[in-house]
Amino acid sequence: xxxxxxxxxxxxxxxxxxxxxxxxxxxxxxxxxxxxxxxxxxxxxxxxxxxxxxxxxxxxxxxxxxxxxxxxxxxxxxxxxxxxxxxxxxxxxxxxxxxxxxxxxxxxxxxxxxxxxxxxxxxxxxxxxxxxxxxxxxxxxxxxxxxxxxxxxxxxxxxxxxxxxxxxxxxxxxxxxxxxxxxxxxxxxxxxxxxxxxxxxxxxxxxxxxxxxxxxxxxxxxxxxxxxxxxxxxxxxxxxxxxxxxxxxxxxxxxxxxxxxxxxxxxxxxxxxxxxxxxxxxxxxxxxxxxxxxxxxxxxxxxxxxxxxxxxxxxxxxxxxxxxxxxxxxxxxxxxxxxxxxxx
Amino acid sequence: xxxxxxxxxxxxxxxxxxxxxxxxxxxxxxxxxxxxxxxxxxxxxxxxxxxxxxxxxxxxxxxxxxxxxxxxxxxxxxxxxxxxxxxxxxxxxxxxxxxxxxxxxxxxxxxxxxxxxxxxxxxxxxxxxxxxxxxxxxxxxxxxxxxxxxxxxxxxxxxxxxxxxxxxxxxxxxxxxxxxxxxxxxxxxxxxxxxxxxxxxxxxxxxxxxxxxxxxxxxxxxxxxxxxxxxxxxxxxxxxxxxxxxxxxxxxxxxxxxxxxxxxxxxxxxxxxxxxxxxxxxxxxxxxxxxxxxxxxxxxxxxxxxxxxxxxxxxxxxxxxxxxxxxxxxxxxxxxxxxxxxxxxxxxxx
Numbered sequence: 020x021x022x023x024x025x026x027x028x029x030x031x032x033x034x035x036x037x038x039x040x041x042x043x044x045x046x047x048x049x050x051x052x053x054x055x056x057x058x059x060x061x062x063x064x065x066x067x068x069x070x071x072x073x074x075x076x077x078x079x080x081x082x083x084x085x086x087x088x089x090x091x092x093x094x095x096x097x098x099x100x101x102x103x104x105x106x107x108x109x110x111x112x113x114x115x116x117x118x119x120x121x122x123x124x125x126x127x128x129x130x131x132x133x134x135x136x137x138x139x140x141x142x143x144x145x146x147x148x149x150x151x152x153x154x155x156x157x158x159x160x161x162x163x164x165x166x167x168x169x170x171x172x173x174x175x176x177x178x179x180x181x182x183x184x185x186x187x188x189x190x191x192x193x194x195x196x197x198x199x200x201x202x203x204x205x206x207x208x209x210x211x212x213x214x215x216x217x218x219x220x221x222x223x224x225x226x227x228x229x230x231x232x233x234x235x236x237x238x239x240x241x242x243x244x245x246x247x248x249x250x251x252x253x254x255x256x257x258x259x260x261x262x263x264x265x266x267x268x269x270x271x272x273x274x275x276x277x278x279x280x281x282x283x284x285x286x287x288x289x290x291x292x293x294x295x296x297x298x299x300x301x302x303x304x305x306x307x308x309x310x311x312x313x314x315x316x317x318x319x320x321x322x323x324x325x326x327x328x329x330x331x332x333x334x335x336x337x338x339x340x341x342x343x344x345x346x347x348x349x350x351x352x353x354x355x356x357x358x359x360x361x362x363x
Numbered sequence: 364x365x366x367x368x369x370x371x372x373x374x375x376x377x378x379x380x381x382x383x384x385x386x387x388x389x390x391x392x393x394x395x396x397x398x399x400x401x402x403x404x405x406x407x408x409x410x411x412x413x414x415x416x417x418x419x420x421x422x423x424x425x426x427x428x429x430x431x432x433x434x435x436x437x438x439x440x441x442x443x444x445x446x447x448x449x450x451x452x453x454x455x456x457x458x459x460x461x462x463x464x465x466x467x468x469x470x471x472x473x474x475x476x477x478x479x480x481x482x483x484x485x486x487x488x489x490x491x492x493x494x495x496x497x498x499x500x501x502x503x504x505x506x507x508x509x510x511x512x513x514x515x516x517x518x519x520x521x522x523x524x525x526x527x528x529x530x531x532x533x534x535x536x537x538x539x540x541x542x543x544x545x546x547x548x549x550x551x552x553x554x555x556x557x558x559x560x561x562x563x564x565x566x567x568x569x570x571x572x573x574x575x576x577x578x579x580x581x582x583x584x585x586x587x588x589x590x591x592x593x594x595x596x597x598x599x600x601x602x603x604x605x606x607x608x609x610x611x612x613x614x615x616x617x618x619x620x621x622x623x624x625x626x627x628x629x630x631x632x633x634x635x636x637x638x639x640x641x642x643x644x645x646x647x648x649x650x651x652x653x654x655x656x657x658x659x660x661x662x663x664x665x666x667x668x669x670x671x672x673x674x675x676x677x678x679x680x681x682x683x684x685x686x687x688x689x690x691x692x693x694x695x696x697x698x699x700x701x702x703x704x705x706x707x708x709x710x711x712x713x
Binding site: 104106108109110111121124125128130132138139140145149153175177178180181183244246247253325326328332 | 454456461471479482507527533599674
């Protein structure tokens with residue numbers, strides 16, 4: 020299964036190589052014209068003569084860590100790459116480097132902790148990775164400073180429609196683009212698989228400058244807060260209620276004309292959707308809509324529970340809904356119904 | 364069964380305190396091939412007998428516990444989220460982002476969640492998330508979920524034992540399945556050897572909730588002497604050196620109120636004679652292992668404690684070096700082989 024293979028690959032910001040190679044292989048099978056830019060963004064083009072050009076963007080990178088150094092005992096010190104709550108990394112398995120060396124994030128046993136220690140999260144200084152090496156030398160033989168570290172999570176269904184795994188943010192978007200491209204939509208489409216989103220939306224602006232589309236649609240993974248202990252009015256999205264249409268986030272205020280048409284289309288086609296209701300986070304849309312004189316941009320997100328943690332949940336009905344919604348938008352553009360957003 | 368296979372099988376099997384049955388089955392099956400007789404007592408302790416040259420005396424009891432820490436389903440809320448009741452001492456800070464299995468009518472996979480960090484107030488982020496704010500998400504609504512699981516079903520960490528290299532592995536419940544594996548190694552070593560005395564190898568139950576299996580099994584056996592095999596804290600940063608032992612330095616011989624000095628000396632001597640590396644583990648406060656229960660059984664039993672170095676104790680990713688397990692097994696086997704009446708009688712000498 021494509022989403023399983025893709026999410027199990029390691030690929031922190033700046034180390035998207037394995038993800039890119041995997042996607043390249045799958046896209047080449049379908050004979051798409053492919054190119055890569057200097058930052059590592061990859062483009063797959065589908066042509067439909069005399070139609071507008073739509074860029075579909077998803078990022079290939081995931082949150083993870085980097086090897087920073089060693090202790091004489093052979094333990095590794097590390098630092099996060101992207102936004103990770105360090106409280107979720109203790110007691111988890113990770114893979115280090117291209118060879119995927121097994122490591123675990125250890126911590127002081129509860130028996131040896133004083134009572135006041137137990138109430139505080141582990142600090143970065145207390146966390147280390149154990150690769151079973153008994154000396155610094157042995158550890159250096161298997162890993163090196165700067166190696167990427169990703170969670171060693173397997174992707175699997177845990178119920179009929181819900182999958183658990185890492186990096187659904189945003190490999191789920193990447194697989195949606197692949198699916199949409201394969202359906203040979205009736206307009207020009209450039210699938211942009213971007214880099215370095217998790218460290219400040221760094222690839223997408225370059226990608227948009229290269230593509231210069233008439234419209235951009237960003238396909239993302241976003242936080243679903245529909246879990247206990249969070250108040251309902253703070254739910255950003257709810258898992259299982261369809262793809263979420265972004266109203267705003269820290270990087271982007273959505274074009275209301277575009278969103279209005281997207282909602283009309285979803286309702287007409289009976290595609291379940293929801294509105295992304297919080298202003299937190301940023302996506303590639305934040306860069307893309309400001310490129311050159313401004314690019315009309317739509318933000319769509321898949322609700323993921325426990326995003327940016329070792330294991331998150333994704334409902335595959337939401338994913339299918341996103342594919343259907345984008346397919347519907349592309350058809351509407353070809354039929355001339357869609358406002359391309361240049362006339363406010 | 365080969366030691367590595369045995370330890371992986373045991374580690375991968377669910378068996379929280381009081382619900383050790385699946386683990387028990389594997390142990391019985393493996394030990395039936397090695398021991399003269401295997402029985403399971405009322406509480407579920409596995410007792411494997413190795414008959415000795417001298418059957419006139421009570422047996423040597425060698426014990427390691429087969430239970431593991433975990434949880435029970437405490438509640439399935441109206442949205443289908445599962446609340447946890449801990450069995451044994453678990454650090455709640457390890458829990459968010461952990462994968463678990465709920466052993467209901469069907470095996471249900473879940474992941475442990477908590478309130479998303481961006482919804483937490485700054486002061487909440489400075490605090491560890493307490494257990495009552497943590498839940499299991501099975502990706503299911505209450506109705507279908509309640510058909511598969513119910514309140515009271517056991518929950519274990521979803522971890523398969525993995526090897527870092529040929530010697531070092533990580534997995535759940537190595538506390539104290541590594542100890543049970545050391546007993547297995549001793550049985551392997553004694554395969555064609557008749558020990559000095561009858562030896563009862565006991566895989567005890569319910570250690571993590573108060574050494575309960577050892578209480579019943581040592582009463583039944585009324586042993587001449589007892590050796591408990593458990594795990595000790597392998598040295599890691601942030602731990603005081605004197606509270607830690609070192610991996611790949613052999614079993615640690617406990618010294619303290621719950622260890623008989625003569626047994627300690629005997630084990631140290633046998634280790635020296637057989638080139639088995641050992642280290643010392645001073646334990647000023649008796650407790651936390653089966654030795655505690657065995658010592659106070661009936662009219663009192665001379666007891667020793669062997670600890671296998673283990674890192675990340677009571678986490679889903681405990682780490683051991685198999686060489687330490689092998690050495691522990693070898694030391695037990697040699698001890699049993701050389702045990703004689705003189706030793707036993709000497710234990711109660713003034």
